[in-house]
Amino acid sequence: MTMSKNKFIDNILSVRKEPLTALEIKSVQVNLGYDCNMSCKHCHVSGGPTRTEIMNKKIMEQVLRVIQDNNIESLDITGGAPEKNPLFRWLYMRLKKQIVMLLHALT
């Protein structure tokens, strides 16, 4: 059963006076692209070798700024197969934070 966003908020407000808010953000997850050497039927992003969507350098620079400006402790990197993004190494070398790689496939 799917609950609408407004219904969810209404239910929260029925037991609290204020909406839920995050105390802090410790981890950010980014998807570097849908390109993958596999094409699993269960894939939640429909990744595969024919997918060409990848994160570009401009967005990666924004990611780096967000994790630096907000004192984010770790970055989860996922895809597709994140290491298939040609800028993966460029991003990796600029990270000073803990990195959690969520590798979906072996390339």
Ligand code: SF4
């Ligand atoms: S390996 Fe992971 S990212 Fe690649 S197609 Fe399968 S589920 Fe999707």
